[in-house]
Amino acid sequence: MIDLIVFSVGNNRYALNIENIQRIIQSKSLTDIPNVNALVDGMMSYEDSVIKVLNFRKLIGLNTYEDELEKLFNTLIEAHVDWVESFKDSINNDVEFKKTTDPHKCELGQWLDSFNSYDDEISVIINNLMRNHKNLHSKGAEILEVLNYDKSKAQEMVKTDLLDIFSLTMSSLESFVSEVDTVANSLQKLILFEKDKISFAIKVDSIEDIAHIEESMIMSSNDEHNINDFLELQGVLDIDGVLINVIKTVDLPS
Numbered sequence: 001m002i003d004l005i006v007f008s009v010g011n012n013r014y015a016l017n018i019e020n021i022q023r024i025i026q027s028k029s030l031t032d033i034p035n036v037n038a039l040v041d042g043m044m045s046y047e048d049s050v051i052k053v054l055n056f057r058k059l060i061g062l063n064t065y066e067d068e069l070e071k072l073f074n075t076l077i078e079a080h081v082d083w084v085e086s087f088k089d090s091i092n093n094d095v096e097f098k099k100t101t102d103p104h105k106c107e108l109g110q111w112l113d114s115f116n117s118y119d120d121e122i123s124v125i126i127n128n129l130m131r132n133h134k135n136l137h138s139k140g141a142e143i144l145e146v147l148n149y150d151k152s153k154a155q156e157m158v159k160t161d162l163l164d165i166f167s168l169t170m171s172s173l174e175s176f177v178s179e180v181d182t183v184a185n186s187l188q189k190l191i192l193f194e195k196d197k198i199s200f201a202i203k204v205d206s207i208e209d210i211a212h213i214e215e216s217m218i219m220s221s222n223d224e225h226n227i228n229d230f231l232e233l234q235g236v237l238d239i240d241g242v243l244i245n246v247i248k249t250v251d252l253p254s
Contacts (some may be wrong), residue, residue: 004211004237005191006244007204010062013244014204015211015237020193024207026118027188037253039230041203046192053190053201054252059231065184065205073177076108077170080136084166087140091147091154101141103134108173117186125179129172136165193250200252211239218246229253 004015005024030042030053041053057064063071083099083106090097103109112130117123139162147154176183190201218235234248 001212002215004213006208006211008206008208009056009060009204013208013242015244015246016191020195022192022194025190025192027185027190027203029185039253049199051200052252053203055203065188066180069184070177070180073173077173079107080169088158091143091158097144101137101144103137108133119182119186122179122183122186125175129176132165132169132172136169139165198252213237
């Protein structure tokens with residue numbers, strides 16, 4: 001039997017033998033290293049040592065977590081601009097409003113419900129965003145009720161109430177995007193790894209599980225096992241229909 005730490009990066013799952021893992025911690029702010037390999041994000045102090053941090057997304061050729069978050073939230077901003085425009089059209093032109101007024105059912109609400117940050121500054125921003133976002137949808141639901149018996153009042157509520165709340169929501173979203181680097185750090189994890197007496201950290205999106213398996217369960221893959229000079233795969237593991245890439249070796253670029 002072997003024990004593997006399973007982690008996610010983008011839509012993919014990977015696994016590392018637990019024998020080489022010292023600890024898993026929350027991602028931290030890093031210090032830049034001049035002229036370092038592009039796969040290394042920087043360095044950090046850990047206990048009595050200074051160690052480098054290898055970005056696994058960069059290692060496998062994905063966009064950075066920061067880029068993905070910024071892209072996501074720009075899309076969510078556009079979606080809520082469309083939400084308000086559709087709402088105004090519904091109130092003013094008697095068009096059925098087909099979007100949700102439940103703050104937990106839109107894409108932003110679902111993302112917020114799953115969000116958990118250990119950073120106090122980000123927690124303040126996220127709490128403001130959650131409050132404004134909830135108020136936006138709640139006010140929308142209230143106005144739709146008023147529309148049933150007083151169209152003029154509903155139209156006035158859009159102008160005086162809904163648009164003000166929308167402005168606050170957009171401001172909160174923009175504040176969130178402006179702190180995307182801090183947000184990314186508060187979400188990602190660091191796997192403290194040791195190979196050949198060299199310690200370094202591997203930055204991943206999230207930790208999924210610990211898998212206890214027979215090594216014979218690892219199947220060969222048609223993909224190239226050598227992803228690049230610093231990452232080699234052993235094969236693929238199927239756990240409950242989820243395919244996991246099992247890592248044979250990972251090295252720190254010099």
